[in-house]
Amino acid sequence: SSELTQDPAVSVALGQTVRITCQGDSLRRYCASWYQQKPGQAPVLVIYGKNNKRPSGIPDRFSGSSSGNTASLTITGAQAEDEADYYCNSRGSSGDHLVFGGGTKLTVL
Amino acid sequence: QLQLQESGPGLVKPSETLSLTCTVSGGSIRSGTYHWGWIRQPPGKGLEWIGSVYYTGGTSYTPSLRSRVTISVDTSKNQFSLKLSSVTAADSAVYYCASDEPLPGDNTNIFDYWGQGTLVTVSS
Numbered sequence: 364s365s366e367l368t369q370d371p372a373v374s375v376a377l378g379q380t381v382r383i384t385c386q387g388d389s390l391r392r393y394c395a396s397w398y399q400q401k402p403g404q405a406p407v408l409v410i411y412g413k414n415n416k417r418p419s420g421i422p423d424r425f426s427g428s429s430s431g432n433t434a435s436l437t438i439t440g441a442q443a444e445d446e447a448d449y450y451c452n453s454r455g456s457s458g459d460h461l462v463f464g465g466g467t468k469l470t471v472l
Numbered sequence: 473q474l475q476l477q478e479s480g481p482g483l484v485k486p487s488e489t490l491s492l493t494c495t496v497s498g499g500s501i502r503s504g505t506y507h508w509g510w511i512r513q514p515p516g517k518g519l520e521w522i523g524s525v526y527y528t529g530g531t532s533y534t535p536s537l538r539s540r541v542t543i544s545v546d547t548s549k550n551q552f553s554l555k556l557s558s559v560t561a562a563d564s565a566v567y568y569c570a571s572d573e574p575l576p577g578d579n580t581n582i583f584d585y586w587g588q589g590t591l592v593t594v595s596s
Contacts, residue, residue, distance in 0.1 A: 394579050450518065461581055463511075
């Protein structure tokens, strides 16, 4: 099992807000980053760092937060094009390796 | 803007060694800003970080694959490579190369730039 745990699937109505979570002991010490992956494409970084930064070109409806052992990705006003798989990533508990969460499939209804 | 491109055989026989190369363009692999990583994704499954290499040759690997993986760098060709030995069907996956940027101030690493991925199937 992965050191980072995500819900396998989440759905949201068009225009509504959805939160995707990632849990793991290492998140108490290390920040998470978030990746969006659409079918047949490479993942794209959407949120990273202590202050939950967004790379250039990522819409501001994407935001991140963290508390204790849980990191969250929030999409405020989800759009049809946000339907994708989302993965969290951080360091493992020993700090010497990187790990991905199992991924969350987001469906926009 | 970095560009990364994976290359290598799409079919490998069980028990043999999988070998892939990633060519970096748009920047030098010796820049020092990045480590260079490999990530894989079995069909229909999630992402798995395999390991990363720095231009000096220093490496880090995921514990579950450490005994079978070697990642190396060729600065003269602006390339880095992955070797995975004793492969089985479970190693069939899309293999991505990516830039791995440590952010010490943020206590994290990020994968900024990715190759398009290459599908490797392990089958006799």
